[in-house]
Amino acid sequence: MPRSAIVADPVFLKHQPGPYHPESPQRLKTLLDLAGEVVGGSAGFEFLPLRAAVQEELELGHGAGYIDLVRSTSEHNRFALDGDTITCRDSFGVALMAVGGFLQLLDAMAASDYRNGFTMVRPPGHHALRDRGMGFCLFNTVAIGARYLxxxxxxxxxxIMDWDVHHGNGSQDAFYDDPSVLFLSTHQYPYYPGTGAADEVGSGKGEGYTVNVPLPAGCGDAEYLAVFREIIVPVIERYEPDWLLVSAGFDSHRDDPLAAMNVTERGFGVMANALLELARKHAGGKIAFLLEGGYDLSALRNSVATVLECMQSEDAAQWDGGGERIAARIRDVLQIREKYW
Ligand SMILES: [Zn+2]
Structure with missing residues (x-):
């Protein structure tokens, strides 16, 4: 039985936010080529057919009025949900497939057809709020996925682990007062969208179940791995999730044009291995990766290829030393965590 599923499809090329937009169809073209090679070359991977999400599923993450607004964009050649969130006539339909593709993967994993999977879709989702699209995102796929599960x-x-270089404000918002979903994020800070300070920890019953690790520009593998080793892995370990979802953005790569971090393919591999290991321990291996950002095409391809390799192995994470330059930040976050974990 193939162990891993891949969701990728040419339909995701049809969302066109404009010729100079960094969130370009080329991103998916690159990953479709990679996915074809991987599925063709390894018995461990299979393509999973897509379906469109239905209204009831979208409403797990969004208000009906906002869904209507996004639906209405299909009547316009071009519509701006905000300054950088631009749609074309096909965008709504494509976004339905992005959400539906992820739900399809979760269904297949729940049925034990696959242990893990990677959903290569666009538009991305983690900035989308309940009633507002922003930051290239229309519907919050990962938030809908968690509610659907x-x-x-x-x-x-x-x-939900969000390692995109931007803070996943929409996902945080969706579960801010809810302990049944643990949201963890590493991100460049201060940076777009402005949220994600270490003291944003959740509220009410959800207090402690939002974990933000804001990082200064210039962090690379050593810093990210120190954060995973000291904070991310221990917190998830204590939470004992029965499902692990990863908002996998690759814009913290050193070649990415939109941000100023220095993560390499190897760093993404170690982070992926650490999460895969946690999933094996606590979640019966059930872990679903979902593409968010990542705007340098070869960095994106190579990083996703590394994560796919990890999905087929049972390698433990190889922790490096280092990360001293953010030791004070790690201490700050751990001090906040002490209160809850
Ligand atoms: Zn991003």
Whole structure:
């Protein structure tokens, strides 16, 4: 039985935010080529057919009025949901497939057809708020996915790890007062969208279940791995999720044009291995990767290829030393965590 599923499809090339937009169809073209090679060359991977998300599923993450607004963009050649979130006539339909593709993967994993999977879709989702699209994102796919797991597959504790270089404000917002979903984010800070300070920890019953690790520009593998080793892995370990979802953006790569971090393919591989290991321990191996950002085409391809390799192995994460330059930041976050974990 193939162990891993890939969701990727030419339909995702049809969302066109404009010729000079960094969130270009070329990103998906690059990953489609990679996915074809991987599925053709390894018995461990299979393509999963797509479906469109339905209204009821979108409403797990969004208000009906906002969904109507996004639906209405299909009547315009070009529509701006905000300054950099631009749609064309096909965007709404493509966004339905992005959400539906992810739900399809979760269904297949719940049925034990696959242990893990990678959903290569666009537009991305983690900035989308309940009633507002922003930051290239229309619908919050990962947030809808977590709610869907609870509603359809009886998930009790879902952990979302967001390693995109931008803070996943939409995902944080969706579960801010909810302990049944643990949201963790590493991100460049201060930076777009402005949220994600270390003291944003959740509220009410959800207090402690939002974990933000804001990082200064210039962090590379050593810093990210120190954060994973000291904070991310121990917190997820204690939470004992029955599902692990990864908002996998690759814009913290050193070649990415939109941000100023220095992560390499190897760094993404170690982070992926650490999460895969946690999933094997706590979640029966169930871990779903979902593409968010990542705007340098060869960095994107090579980083995703590394994560795919990790999905087929049972290698433990190889922790490096280093990361001293952010030791004070790690201490700050751990001090906040002490209160909750
Ligand atoms: Zn991003």
């Amino acid at each position: 609870q509603k359809t597959h009886g998930a009790r504790r879902v952990a």
